[in-house]
Amino acid sequence: MPVRAASSTTLPPQLARLIKQCSVQRKDLPAQGTTFYRAVHTTETGGLFALERAGSVGVLSLYADFSAEQEVELAAACAETGLSSLYLKRRPREASHAANVEREWLSPPQPIWGQDLPELTALENGVPYLIRPGHDLSIGLFxxxxxxxxxxxxxxxxxxxxxxxxxxxxxxxxxxxxxxxxxxxxxxxxxxxxxxxxxxxxxxxxxxxxxxxxxxxxxxxxxxxxxxxxxxxxxxxxxxxxxxxxxxxxxxxxxxxxxxxxxxxxxxxxxxxxxxxxxxxxxxxxxxxxxxxxxxxxxxxxxxxxxxxxxxxxxxxxxxxxxxxxx
The missing domain is CATH 3.40.50.150 (Vaccinia Virus protein VP39)
Structure with a gap:
């Protein structure tokens, strides 16, 4: 089962520090021609969440239960890494059926923070790919x-x-x-x-x-x-x-x-x-x-x-x- 978020109405302060730390650790990737990458992985968050980055756009995947207030706090912490907008994906353990009946809840088409950017081009080892951050649970590249x-x-x-x-x-x-x-x-x-x-x-x-x-x-x-x-x-x-x-x-x-x-x-x-x-x-x-x-x-x-x-x-x-x- 996915790790559950703490019952507290506020996020632990160490999560914000963790997001910044992970962002610094990946700073060499854009310089190497890769602007699409995993900015924070679940192994670093205890299974709570992951953050994908496509240029200045972030995609936050939640693998635990967060309150609406916690989601907003987490989004704000991610935004502090220099993002222009952030999209949200809620990923239950078995998402295949839910993706058909609760698609907009699982993958809201509009960002939780920042300007809406329906599609953008990001690089992987210098190769451009079309990314659609609000499109679905899968945004165009793994x-x-x-x-x-x-x-x-x-x-x-x-x-x-x-x-x-x-x-x-x-x-x-x-x-x-x-x-x-x-x-x-x-x-x-x-x-x-x-x-x-x-x-x-x-x-x-x-x-x-x-x-x-x-x-x-x-x-x-x-x-x-x-x-x-x-x-x-x-x-x-x-x-x-x-x-x-x-x-x-x-x-x-x-x-x-x-x-x-x-x-x-x-x-x-x-x-x-x-x-x-x-x-x-x-x-x-x-x-x-x-x-x-x-x-x-x-x-x-x-x-x-x-x-x-x-x-x-x-x-x-x-x-x-x-x-x-x-x-």
Whole structure:
């Protein structure tokens, strides 16, 4: 269960000091070309809240119960780090159903403090991305995957790339900027694929509709496999939990099956970049699932890299990233 805020009507003064301290610790990121990052992580707040920063705009995610007065106090403390506006996200343990029936309460479209800025461009390692801070619980990019996108940008040159669960196509942008031979972005939402095309345009990349494929990932992996299509790099970045026509997906139960399908479209000697953001799934268990998935596809698997979130996620263990080579 999420950590509960203190019953006091005022926030502990150490929280304001903590926010300022964390902000100072991240001051090198904008100088390195990254203006979108986690300014305060939950490991630093005892699970109470996290603060994302996109330029001068903040996005405050609450993982505990705060009173309206405490929310205002916390917003004011965040604003002291030089923000021009701050948006609020309330994140209950199981937000998937609530997001459909209480969307405006969970993710108010207007800022809790400062001027409304429906969209802005922020940088990640010098690459521009379109961020919409009041759009929804997800604002356009997942900052914890920054090291994984950097890995793709360093290795995708000349590759045929399939980016599954593409969302707004951050991995696709990274592959295209690396000089990939071709990139296919696949997602179940036309809206986020269109958003991805906007991200391509920000970097001056061609974004033909044929490179942005709408549909269920599991269905498409099966279809591509039957066609004999092959990719040198397949990127898997699924949600921890999702519902579709095919049923319920749970990463802690189904990731092996996903890897088996991905292997069917991965060229001999090709790579799979597998991400899992389920905090409750142990790294060793994730590794076993990947090995089992490769074995079901009759492929030999070797792990060439293991990593997680970036420096702005101190102590984070939720994200597990594996670079896999399939013989």
């Amino acid at each position: 900052s914890d995957a920054r090291p994984a996108r950097a890995w793709v940008r360093q290795r995708a040159q000349g590759s045929r790339v399939l980016n599954t669960f593409a969302y707004t196509c951050g991995f696709g942008v990274s592959a295209a900027l690396a000089g990939a031979e071709r990139v296919k972005n696949l997602d179940l939402s036309r809206k986020v694929l269109s958003w991805g095309q906007e991200n391509y345009a920000l970097s001056g990349l061609a974004a033909p509709d044929t490179d942005f494929v709408y549909g269920d990932v599991f269905d498409w992996l099966g279809r591509l496999g039957k066609r004999g299509e092959q990719f040198d790099l397949v990127i898997l970045d699924p949600p921890s939990f999702a519902r579709s026509k095919a049923g319920v997906w749970r990463s802690e139960r189904d990731y092996a099956r996903l890897l088996t399908l991905a292997a069917s479209v991965t060229a001999p000697g090709g790579q799979v970049l597998a991400l899992c953001n389920h905090a409750g799934l142990a790294p060793a268990t994730f590794d076993k699932m990947l090995s089992a998935g490769a074995a079901l596809a009759s492929r030999r698997l070797s792990v060439t890299a293991r990593f997680g979130a970036g420096q702005d996620y101190p102590g984070a263990e939720h994200l597990k990233v594996r670079a896999l080579k399939l013989a």
